[in-house]
Amino acid sequence: MNPHxxxxxxxxxxxxxxxxxxxRLLGATLLVDGVGGIIVETEAYAATDPASHSFxxxxxxxxAMFGPVGRAYVYRIYGxxxxxxxxxxxxxxxxxxxxxxxxxTAGIEAMKARRGVEDVRKLCSGPARLCAALGVTGxxxxxxxxxxxxxxxxxxPAEVVAGPRIGITRGAETPWRFGVAGSRFLSRPxxxxx
DNA sequence: CTATAGATAATCT
DNA sequence: GATTATCTATAGG
Numbered sequence: 001m002n003p004h005x006x007x008x009x010x011x012x013x014x015x016x017x018x019x020x021x022x023x024r025l026l027g028a029t030l031l032v033d034g035v036g037g038i039i040v041e042t043e044a045y046a047a048t049d050p051a052s053h054s055f056x057x058x059x060x061x062x063x064a065m066f067g068p069v070g071r072a073y074v075y076r077i078y079g080x081x082x083x084x085x086x087x088x089x090x091x092x093x094x095x096x097x098x099x100x101x102x103x104x105t106a107g108i109e110a111m112k113a114r115r116g117v118e119d120v121r122k123l124c125s126g127p128a129r130l131c132a133a134l135g136v137t138g139x140x141x142x143x144x145x146x147x148x149x150x151x152x153x154x155x156x157p158a159e160v161v162a163g164p165r166i167g168i169t170r171g172a173e174t175p176w177r178f179g180v181a182g183s184r185f186l187s188r189p190x191x192x193x194x
Numbered sequence: 195c196t197a198t199a200g201a202t203a204a205t206c207t
Numbered sequence: 208g209a210t211t212a213t214c215t216a217t218a219g220g
Contacts, residue, residue, distance in 0.1 A: 043212070051212070053205095061205065079203030081213050098212060128213050167212055187213095195220080207209075 006070045006146055013154055014069045014088045018044035018095040021088040022178050025097055027155035032134040033148075035107030037124060038155065039099060040183040041190075043165045044176040045085070047094030051171035054094030064142045066093045072150065074131070074141040081128030084136050086145060086152075100166075100177070101125045103185040104133070126187040161190045 005011070013024050022044035030036045045052035053062040053075070064073040065087055073085040073096050089095035102124035104111055111123045111133035124130040131137070145152040159181035164172060166188065179190040 045212075053212075056206085059205080075212085076204065078201080078211060078213050080201070083212065085212090100212090126213070132214095165212070169211090197219085198217085199215100201213105201215090203211105205210085 004147070010070065010146060010152070010154065014086065015090050017089050017092065018046045018097055019176055021086070021095075022097045022176065023160055024154070025086060025099070026160055026178060026180050027158060029105070029151070029153045029155055030099065030102060030134075030145075031106055031151040032136060032140075033107075034151075035110050036134050036151075037102035037105040039101075040103050040180040040185050041099075041101035041125075041187060042178050043098040043100055044178075045096050045098060046089070047092055049171050049174065049176075051165065051168040051174070052094065052096075054096070058094075062094070065096050067142060070145055070152075072136075072140050072143050072145055074136060074138050076138060077128065082131035082137055083127040084131050084140075098127055099130060100127050101179075101183075101185055101187045102130050102133075103180075103183060121184060125185050129187075163190050 022042040028039045047054045054065045058066045069090045071087045084099050085096035087096050104123045115133050123133050161181045162175045163177050165177045179186050
C-alpha cells in the first residue's frame with residue numbers, strides 16, 4: 001500500500017474525467033507555503049484532446065500528466081512563464097486541469113511583493129500570474145498537491161459558467177473553460193450560457 | 195474597450 | 208525551423 005494515500009474525498013474528486021474535475025476544483029482553496037486563495041477559473045485538458053500536451057503521448061515535459069492523480073504538472077510557456085495543472089482521472093492517463101485564476105485570500109502582501117503589483121484583482125488573474133504570485137516554478141513539477149508546500153482543500157462550488165478555452169489553436173471550440181459566475185478575479189470575462 | 199508587438203526559450207517536428 | 212494552455216505596455220476608438 002501507498003504509505004501516504006490521498007484523502008479519500010480528494011481522491012474521489014480527482015479520479016474523474018478532466019471536465020468534471022475542472023468544475024469541482026472551483027471553490028477549492030489552493031495555497032503554497034500558506035499563500036494563495038480560492039480557485040475561480042480552470043480549464044480541462046484530456047489525452048483525447050488535440051489541445052492537450054498529452055495528446056501525442058508521454059514526453060519528458062508532460063511526464064507528470066501520466067503520473068498519479070493529485071500531483072502538480074508545472075511547465076514553462078512562451079519561454080518565460082510558468083503554468084500549474086492538477087493531474088486527474090486515473091482511468092484516462094494524461095488528463096489534467098489548468099488552474100487559471102484565484103481569488104486571493106492568504107498572504108496578499110507576499111503576492112503583491114512577488115508580482116510587483118498592488119491591484120488585488122490582478123494578482124492571480126491568469127495562469128502565469130498565479131504561479132508568480134504563489135512562487136510556483138518547475139521545481140514543483142510532479143509534487144503532491146495535498147502536502148507541503150502545497151495545500152489543496154475542496155470547497156463548495158458556487159454557480160459555474162463554461163466557455164471556450166483561451167490561447168489555443170486546436171480544439172478551440174470545446175467549451176472546457178470554467179469559472180465561478182460573477183467572480184471579479186477571472187483572467188477574462190466568462191458569459192453565462194443561455 | 196480591442197488590437198498589436200515584443201519578450202524569450204524549451205519542446206517538438 | 209516552427210510552435211507555444213502568456214503577460215505587459217502601448218496605441219487607437
